[in-house]
Amino acid sequence: MPAMPDTAPAYVLLAAGEMLHMAEPFLEKNIHPTVIVRGFARALEDSIKIIDQLAFPIDTNDRKQLMNVVNSCIGTKFTHRFGTLMAVSTTLHTPWGVAVGREGSRVTLAS
Numbered sequence: 001m002p003a004m005p006d007t008a009p010a011y012v013l014l015a016a017g018e019m020l021h022m023a024e025p026f027l028e029k030n031i032h033p034t035v036i037v038r039g040f041a042r043a044l045e046d047s048i049k050i051i052d053q054l055a056f057p058i059d060t061n062d063r064k065q066l067m068n069v070v071n072s073c074i075g076t077k078f079t080h081r082f083g084t085l086m087a088v089s090t091t092l093h094t095p096w097g098v099a100v101g102r103e104g105s106r107v108t109l110a111s
Contacts, residue, residue, distance in 0.1 A: 019040065026036050059065055 023033075023036050023040075026039075027033070058069060
């Protein structure tokens, strides 16, 4: 298993904090924590089903296709001015460095 990046613990804490924040209104209504956790688990299962339906194969040798995928992801988070620059950098460098193995037809990426 690849080593976790130094920022991984921060992301875990961020996700845990967000989940606690989302659970707070339910706790204030005296809903039992196990019911809240079951709700989170159900939401995760539903999310995975939807993502599996939306997923499509990507040819990692097709840089134009990779650019389209990266632009669709970061285009909503960064200004248009810098989005393309970041997409080019990400597409041309990152995917080639993180693919660590294959399971069937899926590529496993390092976190």
